[in-house]
Amino acid sequence: MIEKLIATIQERYAFSEEDANMLRARMTETLEFKPGDIIVPEGEEISYSSLLVEGFSCRSKYTTEGSRQIMQFNIPGDFVDLHSYPLEVLDHSITALTDCRIVKLQHRDITQIIDSNPRLGRILWFATMVDASMHREWLVCFGARAGAMRVAHLFCEMFYRLQVVGLTQGKSYRFPITQADLAQALGFTTIHVNRMLRELRDEGLATFRSKEVEIPDLKALEGRADFDPAYLYLEPRHQ
Template sequence: MALMPHQPNDLMIRKLDSIFPLSDEERGALQQLPILLKGIKADREIVGIGERPAQSCLILEGFTCAYKLSHLGKRQIMALHVPGDMPDLQSLHLAVMDMSIASISSCTVGFIQHEDLRRLCEQHPRLTAAFWRETLVDASIYREWLLNVGQRSAYTRMAHLVCEILIRLKAVGLVEKWSFQWPITQEKLADALGITAVHVSRTLQALRADGLIRMEKTQVSVPDWERLKEAGEFDPLYLHLQVRKGA
């Protein structure tokens, strides 16, 4: 594990600034926050339920997920995390993890000590609100996922998820010409959407046949954004992204 205090901070700043307007002074303070980098292989637990972490993680490359298991060992993925996300930021205030965070693909993760985060927030009180807003947006995403899994058809669920991931990646500059990385297996999509892997395969085939998505290995392209939004009943309000003048 190596200390690289500058490059990874840019992505964290970009993500926070997409949901909370940061001052130049606050960006500078975030730039100096120490972050320890670690490469993690796919399907590895990063932090587990019941643990008491002294640090929070920042996703820099790859995707991770939050999940819980039933008593029978069945997994429900409750959220997907993309670069720029801090999926266990709540551990700064909730001592015991009530869910697990695991890598979906090979990842680069940055670990930030809670004592450094607390010191930063004491010195720059508005950053407390920025981090709080991030956890509130996470909660908003959980609510939307509950609606998605509970009330929408498989076709609409999948279209909605593609829309969400695209917009979240776009907010941190990781979408090019409506194309983005999608390193999610059909089995993991099944655990996220509450359907079988066979149903996932059929649903993706239907979206492709309707000209709403194109898929090549781990890359997804969206040829018709407006039609995909309509198919997914997608309204980005719940992501609470900042609207910039001239954007």
């Protein structure tokens, strides 16, 4: 169940079968969620971190008026709340966007991993640093990229992340979210999202229909988005 996580690690690190088995042995308990269910509630103390193994979820916050801002989409292979280990509570919630399954990694087991295998502990720490890098890039999108460029950037990001875990087909991938979800992630209205999707389609750069993204020319879409995948840290590490 955790093979997509292992794939993301192996993309970046030399990762032995012994290391993988250390994680497998500690990650056996699962939970399932329906669309709209809260996977990790804001402000509640938790004793484990959740690895998403099936489905899509999102990291989000709500205003007192009930508006939601999505700050990241989670895909299979993502630890959605690894930073809950030192923080103990989250300042935001993790919500299922589709049917989801998570596998638990108890915080006490993370402590044991760090003590017995410091290198694996650094790898887990690295995962939280990549999350932080993605958040900074999303801030750039909100502050410096407008319109269709913002949509194009998200489509490029999702392509690279999904490709690592084997969830792309050529230059297309399943992206089972609604236009309303896109609007809450990009800071647009649903009407504006529809207009920006039509613009990218008319330019021959990307289509989003039936919850699937198709990218005829990835390099052209990257150019339109001012996209550089360096912030995803996909290159092999030297530690």
